[in-house]
Amino acid sequence: MKKIFLLLLMILTISGCGGESQDKTPAESEKKSVEKMPAPTSSADKKILVIYFSRTGEEYNVGRITKGNTAIVAEYIAQKTGADIFEVKPATPYPDEYEACTELAKKELESNVRPALARNIDKLAQYDTIFLGYPIWWGAVPRVMMTFLESNDFSGKTIIPFCTHGGSGLAGTEREIKDICPNAEILAGLAISGRTAQNDSATVQKEVDAWLTELGY
Numbered sequence: 001m002k003k004i005f006l007l008l009l010m011i012l013t014i015s016g017c018g019g020e021s022q023d024k025t026p027a028e029s030e031k032k033s034v035e036k037m038p039a040p041t042s043s044a045d046k047k048i049l050v051i052y053f054s055r056t057g058e059e060y061n062v063g064r065i066t067k068g069n070t071a072i073v074a075e076y077i078a079q080k081t082g083a084d085i086f087e088v089k090p091a092t093p094y095p096d097e098y099e100a101c102t103e104l105a106k107k108e109l110e111s112n113v114r115p116a117l118a119r120n121i122d123k124l125a126q127y128d129t130i131f132l133g134y135p136i137w138w139g140a141v142p143r144v145m146m147t148f149l150e151s152n153d154f155s156g157k158t159i160i161p162f163c164t165h166g167g168s169g170l171a172g173t174e175r176e177i178k179d180i181c182p183n184a185e186i187l188a189g190l191a192i193s194g195r196t197a198q199n200d201s202a203t204v205q206k207e208v209d210a211w212l213t214e215l216g217y
């Protein structure tokens with residue numbers, strides 16, 4: 001009798017030895033294993049910078065402007081994503097008059113020059129994701145932005161282009177950026193008409209919001 005009692009006691013003890021996890025509901029043990037996992041990285045964890053070039057003065061389809069079309073879009077993207085912002089400026093400002101500017105820009109493109117920068121950025125290394133904004137000039141990225149891209153190391157970064165334009169859209173400029181920053185990942189860009197950027201903030205916000213949502217922001 002004593003032996004049977006001892007045997008029963010052993011069986012009960014062994015079945016209770018399954019340990020902690022058997023005392024917990026499945027939900028509780030699942031919670032614990034989730035807590036131990038590293039936090040997933042999302043776009044919210046990435047350090048973001050908006051870099052843009054934009055011109056003021058007389059501009060196609062919008063008259064004389066005191067804030068550039070691309071600058072308007074850039075500032076809204078920075079506001080929505082909580083990004084820092086950096087403006088690319090040429091050492092010598094582009095002409096105020098539209099015609100004079102188009103002539104100079106055409107020459108710059110034809111000879112593929114690299115206009116000098118007024119200043120360069122010093123803390124690019126700390127950013128993972130770059131929203132890169134520019135106006136379309138002669139179907140291309142303005143040469144001063146090419147100077148900026150060539151003057152910095154974008155290896156391992158994600159570049160998300162956006163442009164404003166007078167009708168030509170992005171005009172293949174994502175390819176130009178890929179060629180000059182081969183070690184960066186270039187995502188699909190956004191094109192907004194300069195006239196919309198200057199005069200219709202509701203549409204800018206709608207288009208940028210939809211694009212950012214698609215990108216996961």
Ligand SMILES: Cc1cc2nc3c(=O)[nH]c(=O)nc-3n(C[C@H](O)[C@H](O)[C@H](O)COP(=O)(O)O)c2cc1C
Pocket residue numbers: 053054055056059060067068069070071098101102103105106134135136137138139140164165166167168169193194195
């Ligand atoms: C030098 C120059 C060249 C331009 N070339 C084009 C072009 O090829 N295609 C186009 O759609 N718009 C062209 N535009 C219009 C600009 O892309 C458009 O107005 C843009 O919104 C200007 O942006 P910003 O105010 O930020 O400089 C050109 C404008 C300038 C000044």
